[in-house]
Amino acid sequence: MKFKITFFTFALALLTSLAAFAQQGGQFRALVFSKSTGFRHQMIPDGVYAIKQLAAAHVFSVYTTEDANHFTDENLAKYDVIILMSTTGTIFNDAQKAAFQKFVQSGKGVVGIHSATDTEYEWPWYNQMIGAYFLAHPRQQTLRLEVVDNTHPSTWHLPKNWLWTDELYEFRNVNPNIKVLINADETTYEPAKPMGANHPMAWYHEFDGGRVFYTALGHVEAVWKDPDFLKHLYGGIWYAAKGKTLK
Template sequence: MKLKNLIIPFMSLFLIVVSSSEGFSQNQFKALVFSKTKGFRHQSIPDGVVALKKLARDNAFQIYTTEDEDFITDKNLASFDVIILMSTTGTIFNSEQKKSIEKFVQSGKGIVGIHSATDTEYEWGWYTKLIGAQFLNHPHQQTLKLNVVDRNHPATYHLPEKWVWSDEIYAFKNFNENVNVLITADENTYDAKEGMGEFHPIAWTHEYDGGRIFYTALGHTDWAFQDDNFMKHILGGIWWAAKGYPVE
């Protein structure tokens, strides 16, 4: 009688574990969120990491977060499909870690850069081409009109052609003209100071050295990661960089 009483709860626990394991194994892809900073550190990073975890939970993909650059090895990266650089800054990788990231991209996988990912690794030419530009400057936070110039991408399917948004708007140098620009800033709608003129890219995507790259300059503020439109923008970029499905 006692043995029977033990078997029933054990079997129930077994079924729960099996069910959870099956659900976990059916995730679409696996993302690594890396948020190391060795320059300016954005206050929005913790909010962004939490928002990405929620995004993973709600959209059936796995996520692992770290700020430990020693995690960046060939072996560890092999299990991931996309690396998300969450407002990284400064020189954060050594030569071996750079090689591991290059191999990761060359194997056909994806990189997503959010906000200050362009304020990262200025001396690494390969990375500059990969991420698409280097941060130059920004004025104070303002509201402006963003032009969604390409709506044939998962990161912009849902957006209006004219998107009113408030953020810290980056201007760039060493811009990679081979990228596909998704969103531009209308400098006539805010005080750009030393901006980029009529063509001011804000978000873009491209294929580089075998991999897929999505970058958005948006995401300076905490509240950006509570905005549905912005999080759908991020999700579309992650999904495309990880999966590589056609976007037309």
């Protein structure tokens, strides 16, 4: 009986400590921003919910908003990483742009999901930061994704050949300095505007003092319950927040 009581007391203390750690921000603090002024993706609620679940599982804190007024120096200083959840269109005014740039320049991280590349077409800094602009996509199809770099936490768990079904983006104005993680094999599906052998679908890079991870995946609601995709996304979030890769 004494052992059971002692064990229960220890377990309760551990859970209390973990809860307190999470309330203090856990490993890091994430801001999920999902404002849309263009096309509105139906998967946004699924994505926000999934990231909240990731936060609970991996002990980090998350705040969600669609209010761009949250982008001030004072507010953004609270966070380690901004997650752009399928944003579209023009979503920031000049003051908010300046706060976002200062956030990145201070050494913080940004994660772009799916249509984060369909955002802020008149802002060159954003184009270079996120890595590319959306050009087109065909109908939803299955294809072979080729994992070309498994030294990044977003791809550690993935096979070289990853069979995937999604809305498959094609890009323009690709930043030549991005480090491609996953490439689309255009011979395995019917693209709308082919990019050829170099067709990135996920990438990362260091930019203007900060860290950026982007994945074009995530349009289909069902993928937000896919364990491999969620590990891919969390690896990108962890990298952007903490700067961890294999050297």
